Amino acid sequence: MTDKVSVALMQGSSCWGCFQSLIDIHLRLAEVLPMLDIKFWAAVADFKHEHLEGYPDKSIDVGLYEGAARTEEDIHHLKLMREKCKTLISFGSCSCFGGIPGLANFSDIEECYDVKFRSNKTVKDGKVPTENVPPIAPVIKPNNQYVDFDVYLPGCPPTSDLIFKALTTLIKGDELVLDPHTVCHYCNRDKQETPIPEILRPFDGNADPDRCLLEQGYICMGSATWGLCEGQCVNKGATCRGCFGPPPPIMQDQGANGIGMLGSYAPLEPEVIQDAVRDPLGLFWRFSYATSHLGSMRIRREEAKNQ
Amino acid sequence: MTMAKTQTDSEHEWTPRIVAYCCNWCSYAGADLAGTSRIQYPPNARIVRVNCTGRISPEFILAALDMGADGVLVSGCHPGDCHYTSGNLKLRARWAIMEKAIEQAGIDTRRIRLQWASASEGQVFADGVAKLVEQVKELGPIQEEWK
Amino acid sequence: MTEEKVIRVDPVTRLEGHGSLTLKMGTDGKVKDVQFNVESTRFFEKFLEGRPMEEAVRIAPRICGICPIPHHLVSVKTVEDAWDVTPPPAAIKLRRLLIEAKQLSSHAIHFYALAAPDFVFGPFADPAVRNVAAVLKHLPDVAVQAIKLMQFGQELCKTIGAKAIHPTTAIPGGMLSPLKEEERDYWLGEVPDLMDNMMNTVDLAKQVVNDYIDVITKVAVTPTYYLGLTNNGELDIYDGKVRVMDPEGKIVADFEPHEYTDYYGEHIPNHSYATHIYYKPAGYPEGIWRANTLARCNVADKMATPLAQEALEEMRELVGRPSHHTFAYHYARVIEMVQATEWIKKLLEDPDIVSTDVKLSDVEPKAGEGVGIVEAPRGTLLHNYECDEDGIITKANLIVATNNNIAGIEKSLMDAAKLIFEKEGHKELDLPEPMVKT
Numbered sequence: 001m002t003d004k005v006s007v008a009l010m011q012g013s014s015c016w017g018c019f020q021s022l023i024d025i026h027l028r029l030a031e032v033l034p035m036l037d038i039k040f041w042a043a044v045a046d047f048k049h050e051h052l053e054g055y056p057d058k059s060i061d062v063g064l065y066e067g068a069a070r071t072e073e074d075i076h077h078l079k080l081m082r083e084k085c086k087t088l089i090s091f092g093s094c095s096c097f098g099g100i101p102g103l104a105n106f107s108d109i110e111e112c113y114d115v116k117f118r119s120n121k122t123v124k125d126g127k128v129p130t131e132n133v134p135p136i137a138p139v140i141k142p143n144n145q146y147v148d149f150d151v152y153l154p155g156c157p158p159t160s161d162l163i164f165k166a167l168t169t170l171i172k173g174d175e176l177v178l179d180p181h182t183v184c185h186y187c188n189r190d191k192q193e194t195p196i197p198e199i200l201r202p203f204d205g206n207a208d209p210d211r212c213l214l215e216q217g218y219i220c221m222g223s224a225t226w227g228l229c230e231g232q233c234v235n236k237g238a239t240c241r242g243c244f245g246p247p248p249p250i251m252q253d254q255g256a257n258g259i260g261m262l263g264s265y266a267p268l269e270p271e272v273i274q275d276a277v278r279d280p281l282g283l284f285w286r287f288s289y290a291t292s293h294l295g296s297m298r299i300r301r302e303e304a305k306n307q
Numbered sequence: 308m309t310m311a312k313t314q315t316d317s318e319h320e321w322t323p324r325i326v327a328y329c330c331n332w333c334s335y336a337g338a339d340l341a342g343t344s345r346i347q348y349p350p351n352a353r354i355v356r357v358n359c360t361g362r363i364s365p366e367f368i369l370a371a372l373d374m375g376a377d378g379v380l381v382s383g384c385h386p387g388d389c390h391y392t393s394g395n396l397k398l399r400a401r402w403a404i405m406e407k408a409i410e411q412a413g414i415d416t417r418r419i420r421l422q423w424a425s426a427s428e429g430q431v432f433a434d435g436v437a438k439l440v441e442q443v444k445e446l447g448p449i450q451e452e453w454k
Numbered sequence: 455m456t457e458e459k460v461i462r463v464d465p466v467t468r469l470e471g472h473g474s475l476t477l478k479m480g481t482d483g484k485v486k487d488v489q490f491n492v493e494s495t496r497f498f499e500k501f502l503e504g505r506p507m508e509e510a511v512r513i514a515p516r517i518c519g520i521c522p523i524p525h526h527l528v529s530v531k532t533v534e535d536a537w538d539v540t541p542p543p544a545a546i547k548l549r550r551l552l553i554e555a556k557q558l559s560s561h562a563i564h565f566y567a568l569a570a571p572d573f574v575f576g577p578f579a580d581p582a583v584r585n586v587a588a589v590l591k592h593l594p595d596v597a598v599q600a601i602k603l604m605q606f607g608q609e610l611c612k613t614i615g616a617k618a619i620h621p622t623t624a625i626p627g628g629m630l631s632p633l634k635e636e637e638r639d640y641w642l643g644e645v646p647d648l649m650d651n652m653m654n655t656v657d658l659a660k661q662v663v664n665d666y667i668d669v670i671t672k673v674a675v676t677p678t679y680y681l682g683l684t685n686n687g688e689l690d691i692y693d694g695k696v697r698v699m700d701p702e703g704k705i706v707a708d709f710e711p712h713e714y715t716d717y718y719g720e721h722i723p724n725h726s727y728a729t730h731i732y733y734k735p736a737g738y739p740e741g742i743w744r745a746n747t748l749a750r751c752n753v754a755d756k757m758a759t760p761l762a763q764e765a766l767e768e769m770r771e772l773v774g775r776p777s778h779h780t781f782a783y784h785y786a787r788v789i790e791m792v793q794a795t796e797w798i799k800k801l802l803e804d805p806d807i808v809s810t811d812v813k814l815s816d817v818e819p820k821a822g823e824g825v826g827i828v829e830a831p832r833g834t835l836l837h838n839y840e841c842d843e844d845g846i847i848t849k850a851n852l853i854v855a856t857n858n859n860i861a862g863i864e865k866s867l868m869d870a871a872k873l874i875f876e877k878e879g880h881k882e883l884d885l886p887e888p889m890v891k892t
């Protein structure tokens with residue numbers, strides 16, 4: 001028992017994808033699991049929250065926190081994990097940058113409630129639930145505004161290989177060193193650095209499978225995105241949407257950089273480009289709105305409103 | 308908004324803080340000219356010199372707003388006159404997309420301004436600064452956006 | 455017992471989602487109320503507004519990392535419905551291969567990792583033992599077999615979808631990447647092994663069913679309505695009409711996806727962020743339905759493939775049609791795994807699967823509304839978007855698989871809680887949990 005590394009795995013508001021990606025190391029589970037002394041993992045073992053609360057501070061070697069802190073309970077669990085774990089890993093892009101759940105910050109929380117509970121195609125006059133459910137925070141603040149992390153492991157989800165590498169490194173007590181390249185570095189497509197005459201939507205035409213998608217006019221976030229995924233989408237025909245967040249230093253503004261690159265490739269008339277890029281906020285900041293400059297201004301605005 | 312503005316004004320004289328990114332080859336020289344020719348323009352702009360507007364990432368503008376600038380100005384060579392051929396056209400395209408994003412994020416786009424001013428256009432530069440300052444004064448401090 | 459009592463189980467473990475249980479006991483010792491509290495929500499319906507339709511296809515998978523592929527595909531079908539686009543036949547075959555691969559891996563992980571520990575070690579075993587790590591330690595052969603099934607499914611998903619979790623290759627008008635011949639050859643080579651593992655799983659399931667036949671037929675027998683897709687009466691997870699069966703086993707509705715608002719009711723409980731979906735004509739709570747592997751096996755006349763059909767017939771002999779036995783889910787799941795496996799084999803053997811004609815080049819957005827339905831492992835999944843002439847989403851309504859089941863889960867928990875607390879006095883509180891994990 002003594003050689004084992006104690007771990008706790010916790011989820012905030014998330015999709016489970018990061019933990020699924022961990023399970024997807026498949027037979028290597030047989031290598032990793034015996035090294036672990038699982039202290040908390042609601043997904044696969046019958047622990048209750050009291051178990052976690054009862055452990056002494058800093059008594060767990062490694063903690064993983066998946067998801068965003070959407071509810072008061074998520075926030076509580078996030079802080080609890082920080083107290084109990086020596087090394088706390090921000091696991092996945094939701095946890096690192098707010099991720100997809102962070103897009104809720106585009107709207108006021110009341111507008112969110114309207115669509116979800118009060119009125120839509122199948123709901124009329126519903127009320128926001130209040131019994132035995134934790135209150136929803138008015139705005140999603142990125143997890144690193146609540147606690148400090150020791151390691152960021154971004155990706156939506158992080159790949160199974162990346163997770164395996166990170167876990168085995170950290171279990172050994174070694175420092176995790178990750179290559180800093182962007183997705184373009186791993187992309188097999190040919191780049192000629194030619195300006196693009198026209199911006200296309202992803203379903204337009206049929207892309208040349210061998211040439212850079214951005215150069216063909218399809219907006220690709222590869223150059224603004226950390227390549228820890230090794231370019232899995234771009235090498236299968238799909239544009240990158242930036243799900244691994246910005247490359248190191250990873251709190252730089254990914255959306256701003258994506259726009260920077262697009263502007264370099266497409267020096268088009270302002271009206272033309274504004275017309276073609278229909279949803280810049282939802283495209284360039286899809287995974288990192290909560291930690292971006294625009295996102296942080298929004299958070300301050302919502303907080304001011306709720307004071 | 309108007310009320311909040313008057314309050315701030317009466318408490319301690321608020322003046323807009325503007326960050327101005329100027330291209331070394333034209334607008335920075337233009338700003339210089341405006342100074343030496345004693346052209347009057349509001350003293351609110353803190354000028355940051357860049358080698359070409361093509362060097363400007365949208366992050367420069369967004370970070371400035373996030374850090375408390377009330378307005379941001381970018382001033383570069385006229386289209387066709389960029390010393391690196393097309394740096395300003397690249398910036399112009401970035402600007403157009405960024406402007407739309409700022410609007411989507413619910414921040415008033417009158418806080419940002421893109422203009423072209425050559426080295427000899429000290430007056431154009433000065434007028435641009437004055438115009439932005441005026442716009443921003445109407446909007447109040449950036450903190451107003453959080454209310 | 456004279457005081458009112460509230461018992462909370464938090465969290466409910468080994469369950470996809472974020473939930474707790476609340477049991478309220480009255481002063482008379484009777485169970486007054488059982489709540490399944492889903493404790494978070496992320497507002498996808500709201501933030502899909504303003505996004506171009508084709509981007510919903512990339513965003514929606516993040517609703518669930520366990521079933522991202524059904525979300526990816528239902529989303530693309532919804533867009534195609536709104537824009538009147540019909541992808542080439544080979545693209546549909548690729549999508550079907552993708553969703554069947556996911557069905558296989560998801561059911562495998564569920565059967566082995568989430569449900570099997572209860573069966574293999576018994577629901578009253580020590581929590582430290584009752585988990586997947588313990589299965590790995592004590593039953594390495596079973597575990598390896600399980601992992602191989604999951605691996606096959608997940609990695610085939612990655613081959614087709616670029617990512618197994620949150621795939622990216624489906625696009626309005628088809629698929630962005632054809633299956634390469636060498637990839638097809640590789641996967642065909644893996645098929646015999648897959649079939650072996652599958653058949654071993656069937657044997658294990660049968661053994662479990664035999665060992666626990668008492669539990670299966672006596673505990674948690676909760677009649678509800680059932681919902682599922684069928685294609686000419688056959689169980690289908692990619693396409694078809696939506697069927698509803700009443701608790702007596704009568705088919706009461708068989709409708710096209712775009713008619714869903716006539717049949718789907720949505721109840722907003724005060725104790726859960728996940729809403730309760732029910733059969734609207736019957737009202738709430740009478741119309742509570744379940745949509746899931748067992749529901750599909752109930753509503754379908756037959757399976758689409760021969761071995762699965764054999765297994766279904768065996769199950770029906772044992773538990774009837776409809777089966778209301780909550781624990782029979784595990785059996786139904788295995789039947790669906792068999793069908794998925796047979797589909798995968800058939801599709802990989804189809805020469806069309808490597809066709810490069812997988813994407814239209816002239817897709818045009820138009821204003822309108824689309825409804826898409828597929829089956830996720832945990833139930834019928836529905837997306838409904840409205841868009842403007844530029845194809846930008848103006849409204850979205852999403853009925854995710856789990857929400858079809860929550861009211862049914864509460865109902866079966868109520869039955870179980872009564873059994874435990876009223877008839878047999880106090881026992882372990884742990885028993886109700888396996889019932890949530892259907």
Ligand code: SF4
Pocket residue numbers: 014015016017018019066067091092093094095099100155156157158516519
């Ligand atoms: S980062 Fe992506 S995969 Fe992970 S929980 Fe968030 S949405 Fe799911």
Ligand code: SF4
Pocket residue numbers: 183184185187188189191211212213214215220221222223234240
């Ligand atoms: S921009 Fe996209 S397509 Fe082009 S090289 Fe980079 S990752 Fe590849």
Ligand code: SF4
Pocket residue numbers: 156183222225226229230231232233234239240241242243244245617
């Ligand atoms: S290519 Fe881009 S979108 Fe795809 S996994 Fe990598 S970072 Fe994510």
Ligand code: FES
Pocket residue numbers: 330331332333358359360361383384388389390391392393394395
């Ligand atoms: S040199 Fe002035 S804008 Fe490029």
